[in-house]
Amino acid sequence: xxxxxxxxxxxxxxxxxxxxxxxxxxxxxxxxxxxxxxxxxxxxxxxxxxxxxxxxxxxxxxxxxxxxxxxxxxxxxxxxxxxxxxxxxxxxxxxxxxxxxxxxxxxxxxxxxxxxxxxxxxxxx
Amino acid sequence: xxxxxxxxxxxxxxxxxxxxxxxxxxxxxxxxxxxxxxxxxxxxxxxxxxxxxxxxxxxxxxxxxxxxxxxxxxxxxxxxxxxxxxxxxxxxxxxxxxxxxxxxxxxxxxxxxxxxxxxxxxxxxxxxxxxxxxxxxxxxxxxxxxxxxxxxxxxxxxxxxxxxxxxxxxxxxxxxxxxxxxxxxxxxxxxxxxxxxxxxxxxxxxxxxxxxxxxxxxxxxxxxxxxxxxxxxxxxxxxxxxxxxxxxxxxxxxxxxxxxxxxxxxxxxxxxxxxxxxxxxxxxxxxxxxxxxxxxxxxxxxxxxxxxxxxxxxxxxxxxxxxxxxxxxxxxxxxxxxxxxxxxxxxxxxxxxxxxxxxxxxxxxxxxx
Numbered sequence: 001x002x003x004x005x006x007x008x009x010x011x012x013x014x015x016x017x018x019x020x021x022x023x024x025x026x027x028x029x030x031x032x033x034x035x036x037x038x039x040x041x042x043x044x045x046x047x048x049x050x051x052x053x054x055x056x057x058x059x060x061x062x063x064x065x066x067x068x069x070x071x072x073x074x075x076x077x078x079x080x081x082x083x084x085x086x087x088x089x090x091x092x093x094x095x096x097x098x099x100x101x102x103x104x105x106x107x108x109x110x111x112x113x114x115x116x117x118x119x120x121x122x123x124x125x
Numbered sequence: 126x127x128x129x130x131x132x133x134x135x136x137x138x139x140x141x142x143x144x145x146x147x148x149x150x151x152x153x154x155x156x157x158x159x160x161x162x163x164x165x166x167x168x169x170x171x172x173x174x175x176x177x178x179x180x181x182x183x184x185x186x187x188x189x190x191x192x193x194x195x196x197x198x199x200x201x202x203x204x205x206x207x208x209x210x211x212x213x214x215x216x217x218x219x220x221x222x223x224x225x226x227x228x229x230x231x232x233x234x235x236x237x238x239x240x241x242x243x244x245x246x247x248x249x250x251x252x253x254x255x256x257x258x259x260x261x262x263x264x265x266x267x268x269x270x271x272x273x274x275x276x277x278x279x280x281x282x283x284x285x286x287x288x289x290x291x292x293x294x295x296x297x298x299x300x301x302x303x304x305x306x307x308x309x310x311x312x313x314x315x316x317x318x319x320x321x322x323x324x325x326x327x328x329x330x331x332x333x334x335x336x337x338x339x340x341x342x343x344x345x346x347x348x349x350x351x352x353x354x355x356x357x358x359x360x361x362x363x364x365x366x367x368x369x370x371x372x373x374x375x376x377x378x379x380x381x382x383x384x385x386x387x388x389x390x391x392x393x394x395x396x397x398x399x400x401x402x403x404x405x406x407x408x409x410x411x412x413x414x415x416x417x418x419x420x421x422x423x424x425x426x427x428x429x430x431x432x433x434x435x436x437x438x439x440x441x442x443x444x445x446x447x448x449x450x451x452x453x454x455x456x457x458x459x460x461x462x463x464x465x466x467x468x469x470x471x472x473x474x475x476x477x478x479x480x481x482x483x484x485x486x487x488x489x490x491x492x493x494x
Binding site: 065 | 163423425428448450477
């Protein structure tokens with residue numbers, strides 16, 4: 001299972017990539033494997049306030065709808081518009097083209113509460 | 126998920142694990158929901174072949190000189206029209222006309238019948254049947270649910286595959302049942318030509334000990350293992366109801382649009398459990414109809430228990446829904462007042478607080494090209 005070393009992880013199987021003031025959020029390879037064929041994604045709206053641990057997006061497989069929890073609190077600055085036409089990107093490239101939204105974090109210290117790649121790998125093993 | 130140890134297990138479980146199944150709880154059973162993926166499995170059944178473990182379904186044998194008359198009183202359509210080796214879809218109703226179960230009954234001898242009932246309501250069905258057995262011993266009922274492993278082979282290639290495994294045998298025609306044997310094959314299944322996918326196919330019943338060998342022979346013939354996930358999308362595309370979701374004791378077969386599987390219009394069908402309630406409902410008019418819907422805008426897949434609106438009024442809720450893998454659109458069914466059941470009627474479906482435009486369509490959702 002792919003767990004990139006440059007990301008931090010939530011127990012609920014989301015990842016974040018921090019680049020300057022921008023945080024990109026997606027779901028992990030493990031999550032997409034568990035969810036299987038993803039057929040629909042509902043990202044948050046740009047400008048929405050999201051809270052760490054609260055539902056920020058929904059992805060749906062043929063069988064079930066799953067909440068995606070924001071790993072950090074802050075404001076959504078951009079959403080991946082490709083996902084509406086091609087939700088399968090969440091399956092094929094979860095750490096790349098399958099990103100869900102970008103945000104500006106209001107409490108950057110929350111990052112420290114997230115899992116390291118090693119800790120997340122241990123969780124899913 | 127419930128603790129697997131508390132669930133019932135099919136004789137094919139080790140084969141599912143070998144095939145990479147994802148296992149889930151379903152109606153008290155530990156069952157495969159998918160192997161390669163619901164989309165992939167769904168498409169295999171529409172274009173070639175797939176197989177489903179249906180060992181959770183119950184088998185009941187009813188025999189004796191009183192069997193026919195008793196079954197006529199228990200089931201909605203006329204059992205007496207079945208020739209030996211023939212079967213039909215039928216329903217078992219309570220006194221209010223509500224559905225206890227939908228099932229298939231085969232006549233496999235002069236005074237012998239083979240019933241295949243839903244896995245989730247085996248105990249309830251048997252209790253209902255046993256409580257109505259005549260006291261004179263003229264009907265003998267045997268619960269054979271734990272005696273059989275069962276596999277549904279479905280898809281346009283099914284007949285070719287069955288013929289390759291049983292070369293000298295006459296395979297049954299649609300709705301027929303026959304035992305197949307071959308010196309070349311390890312097992313001798315009882316084979317019924319029916320299914321729940323809208324494709325040609327067979328349901329194969331073997332003694333529990335032969336289940337894995339049958340599964341492996343089909344696997345070796347190139348049949349794709351399929352789980353409950355694709356079984357659900359395949360049946361939903363055809364508009365086939367699922368008991369527990371689309372059928373219940375709260376709804377009659379008339380509301381479900383299953384009139385043709387009742388004997389109400391058959392002059393030779395006598396009384397049966399629920400008949401007076403159905404006749405009364407016919408006279409009074411139906412309070413609701415099981416109605417097919419599809420989204421007319423791009424939106425999330427429809428699922429059960431989504432509210433259906435006409436203008437500002439909620440007129441019902443979905444009982445089954447999915448993204449149709451064949452059509453690529455959201456499909457669902459809902460019990461709606463008859464005034465809203467005409468094809469082309471515009472409605473809205475509410476998903477997570479947002480409403481999406483939908484239209485009433487016609488069954489089946491999917492028609493074979």
